[in-house]
Amino acid sequence: MRMRKKTRLLPLFAALLLFLGEMHPMAYAQFNGPSVTSAAGLNEPVHITTDPAILFPAKHDLRLFPGDLVTVHLYPSSDYSPAVRVSLDGTMQLPLIGNVHVQGLTIPEAEKVIADRLISAGMYRNPQIVLQLTESPNQVATVTGDVHSVVPIVGQSRLLDVLTVAGGIPTTSSHIITIHRLGLDQPIVVDLGSDPMTSEKNNIPIFAGDTIIVARAGVIYLLGAFKNVGAIPIQQNSPFTLIKAATLAGGPGFEGKMKDLRLIRTVGENRTVVHLNIKRIINGKDPDPVLQADDIVFLPSDTMKAAIKSGGIGTILGFASLLVVATR
Known part of the structure; x- marks a missing residue:
């Protein structure tokens, strides 16, 4: 008799398990x-820049950009000293040699290009060129990404100084900062971290023409x-x-x-x-x-707990009542 009752209970147990499984x-x-x-x-994993020569260069020459006003001095001649502005196409119109492309060049690089052009034109044998940057609206760093700003670079500026002027780093932004710099094949990547000591160690110098990218943290x-x-x-x-x-x-x-x-x-x-x-x-x-x-x-989710939480307790009690009745 007891075995028959147990046999009758098996379909009910199976139905109960099937019900719970269907619910969740x-x-x-x-x-x-x-x-x-x-x-x-x-x-992809971020590769932090660790080379001190890149992070803290010994020197960084100014580069020429459209809008810069440059005075060209030629030694030993005192008659050749034109003051010209770099045009939008990155060239300067100079006496004797015409257009010279200087955009993105450092001051020493531009001096050499002008000297070579004067020599190739047959004007001078060994000209000594000195460029004087008298006016530059482009001595700025651009901050983009989660922060948007154009920050003037006056004297020596550091990364934290520029970010502060730009409004600071939002709480939802990444502390891994990417800097694109002219003359470098790869961007500079620094991790400011959340520790002030770490941030100070990675407070690298920023130069005119740098583009600083503040990414969203995700x-x-x-x-x-x-x-x-x-x-x-x-x-x-x-x-x-x-x-x-x-x-x-x-x-x-x-x-x-x-x-x-x-x-x-x-x-x-x-x-x-x-x-x-x-x-x-x-x-x-x-x-x-x-x-x-x-x-x-x-x-x-645990199936039984989820069934109880979602209101399945009444159904479970109903099945339990059937089991009790069936065992009588």
């Missing part, structure tokens, strides 16, 4: 290995059993950790599998997943990982 189906996905996109250059994505899911902007005034992100999301929900939180990170074309115990992290028993832009934090 399990999602299976492959997170490790190649990402779904083959786009090259996606989320976002991290929270989904699953958090109280609020979605994209959260990274604030870089201090390290943005998992606990901070979970706090902004309202904390993990009751139904979350605390021991099975997944941190998904894509670097280039490779995607990896790390399993974490968020309960141990909150309690200070495990390290609190620092998140990066485009990280995905996924907290799976």
Whole structure:
């Protein structure tokens, strides 16, 4: 008799499990290995510039740009001293030799070009050219990206000085700054960090013609059993950790599998997943990982807890009542 009752209970248990599974189906996905996109250059690691000769050059010559007013002195002749302005096409119209392209050249480079032109024209055998920059509306650095400004460069200017004049770095902006400089094949990349001592060490000199790019810090994505899911902007005034992100999301929900939180990170074309115990992290028993832009934090749901939270408790009690009746 008891075996018959147990046999009758099996379909009811199966129906209960099927009901819970339909309410919260399990999602299976492959997170490790190649990402779904083959786009090259996606989320590539940033290479910080470390060469002191590039970061802190011993000297930096001024360069000529359209709009600059230049006086050309020729020694030993005192009759040749035209004052000319660099035109929009980057050239200067000089007596005896005509147009000379000087845009982007340093003062010594432009002096040599003019001297060579005078020699090739048969005007002088060994001319000594000295250029005097008398007026320049282009002695500025351009700040673009998350901050937009044109900052005059007077005397010796540093990166933090220029960013301060431009309005400072917003909290949603990256502290990794990119500087494009004429004459360099690769941009200069510095990490100001969140520590004032680190920022001071990377407070490099800025020169006229530099373009400073302040990028947006990016976002991290929270989904699953958090109280609020979605994209959260990274604030870089201090390290943005998992606990901070979970706090902004309202904390993990009751139904979350605390021991099975997944941190998904894509670097280039490779995607990896790390399993974490968020309960141990909150309690200070495990390290609190620092998140990066485009990280995905996924907290799976426990099927039974999710059913209870979503109002399925009444149905569960109904099944339990049927089981009780069936066992009588």
